[in-house]
Amino acid sequence: MRIAPLLATVLGCLLPVSATILQNGQVREDPYPGQAANITLDASWRTYDASADEIAYKGRWDSKHISWWSFVSLSCPSYPPSCTTTLIHPERRVSKSGSQGINVGSLDWQFSNVTADTTYQFVTPDTLEGIDAGDTNVFELRVQIAGVAVPQNASLSKPPRFDKRVEIIGGSLASGQFATYEALSGWAYLFAEGLGNAEYTITAYPGVCLADMKCYGGGVHGMPWFWHRASDPGVRAQAMYGKDPEKFDVKGDQPADLVIIQMGGNDHRKPNEISGDDYFHDYVRLVDDIHHTWPKATIVLMSQWGEWTLEGTQYVPSTLYYDETKRVHDQFKEHAYVRYFETRGILQHNDIDPKNHPTDVGHVKIASHLLQWTRIMMRWDLEPTGEVGHGMLYWNDQQEY
Template sequence: MRIARLGLTLLWSFHAAATILQNGQVREDPYPGEARRITLDDSWRSYDAHVKEISYKGRWDSQHVSWWSAPGIKVEFSGTQLAVSFGKSTSDGVLVAYRVGSLDWQFSNVTADATYQFVGPELELDEDLVKEHKVFEMRVQIAGVSVASDASLQVPTKFNKKVEIIGGSLAAGQFATYETISSWGYLFAAGLGNAEHTLTAYPGACLVDLRCYGGSAHGMTWYWNRASDPGSRAREFFGDKPEKFDNSAEQPADLVVIQMGGNDHRHPNEIPGDEFYHAYVDLIEDIHRTWPHAVVLIVSQWGQWVKEGLSYVPTQVYEEETKNVHDHFRDRGFVYYFDTKGILQHNDINPKNHPTDVGHLKLASHLLQWTRLVLRWELQPMGEVQHGTLYWNDQQEY
């Protein structure tokens, strides 16, 4: 597994040589969509990374380098071809995800200081679509975007609503098939169909502001106001002084979903419950000061499944403390509590104590329906889950 450096996060941190099993068999084409490396010439019109026509999704620093889970870009383009140039901070051979419109996600290895063509004649666009502007979406650090010399980019339309997901490895999709694209955080936010979304999530992140696993000296209460994540790659680049991130300068979130506690609870961190409680209150207060109209949803954090007799019983991490956080804000009316008990079963959790792809789907689906029923958000199209990836059963007999 190749770890992406600087420009890419865990969504694209695996190398295309990784094996994906499907129905007990090796998936024949686990990463469809290998792009072609090209050299730009006069037949291309190029836009650098600073133009308004490139819409950045998720957290990016001032140098257009992305760190957290599922950062990306979205552009609208005319014509039949599109290429992306990658910056010097891109890891060699890293895998990126991309798609056109709402078609399935495609995957391609790319490298630093290089340009790759992702859209060409093979897309087989009909005559009307050739003339129209089409949406191209990618999750990666870039140096620029190019289209045919007689075509152009256009500023893509933004949704009015926005969702922010804050968490650790569970929200980031660690160990899932397509990592962040398979995570409950991405599946929920993208599944809404009508909201911008940012995943401020990173495996190993603690909520409490102290050294977690002997790595970063800070937790999410501090990193929520930073452009880069707590990972070792970012610390190698920035040391203990990462670039600050002004959340108030971004589109305000309408809904903030938080699931944290697994890393705080786990050895060797073992944060006392009262410290965890106060850190949770501090984070929510910070969010509320920044986005006073946002709803905050606390998602409970499961622990281990324990075998009792002939059944498995789930445990929860910081259950009492998390409920107390909700009680602390109850009278103010903007904080809700979402109990994950009963949604996942022991076989929805892999041996690393992270959700399987099915586990992520279950949690995302329940969160979508919570948003529809409690917040009265209209889902478009009716809460699409696992959107944009191909899953199929290719065995006729069992």
């Protein structure tokens, strides 16, 4: 069966090249399976540049088609069979090489080392062997592109979008920092992709505070400010835009139906140690801003776990800014659009690392509970399309040994 190849010309990349992945203390063999071929385009290819109308950008992108650090995407089907290209780009064009994730439909993620200003063939005649021509298959690509190419007898068209949309706002926990495959292993992605029937944006960045102009000695904006910016707080974005990144039109895209906020870890830790009152006031400011922007959205305040302490033979959990977050919830209690999601009781002490970042299993636990909360409280049907947590093997996976 003939499959239309799909190529992308890389501008800049995201993940550190060939980083070691540990599992149960052992080095994972072949942690980044799959490599894309580097080729040169000729007249047999039809090309689309990054600004083509056939490409639908999702998430936060600026006018140069450079994305926010966390999970974002662009989509464009190719033929045959119909294929959707999704671009997820957590870094900046200043990166010259890296490793990227590649996924087709619900198949396992594959990874490829890439270099800037190079063209790679990601879909070949062997990619979808056994898949009927005409099937629509989601192709996800984790890299910044200059364009997409398909054979001359193929074409791209803008894909339809889901009716519902979710926005997740947070720091390193929501962005999946230190999980096996970063954002792809994080609870925010596992939850949003696991819904199976919603558009989503993950506006999260490691180290960002909720408090504005109070962290890291002052002079550093927090999420209430960055929520209106197309670029994240990272050093790569600052190197490109300085302290004046492009504004992002939060009203310009599809309105969110559900907004989930989990913040407080960076406000609480040294050197910041933001007071409860400052945290409370900036949280209220952010909730007010979101409600003004999307008046029909349900806003969920997710509690932020802290460290576990050993008392006798019992590990006791803690919650950061518990009273202040409940105060924010109480502030809007008479309104039905603000809810509280309690994470206490979901994780155990061995579900997090020493800096409170979840293990892969911890991320799965949070996402699973949140999916069921959404099904019950929002009355949303769940339509998962398959595996979303790649590379997680649960022992024992053998029926005899």
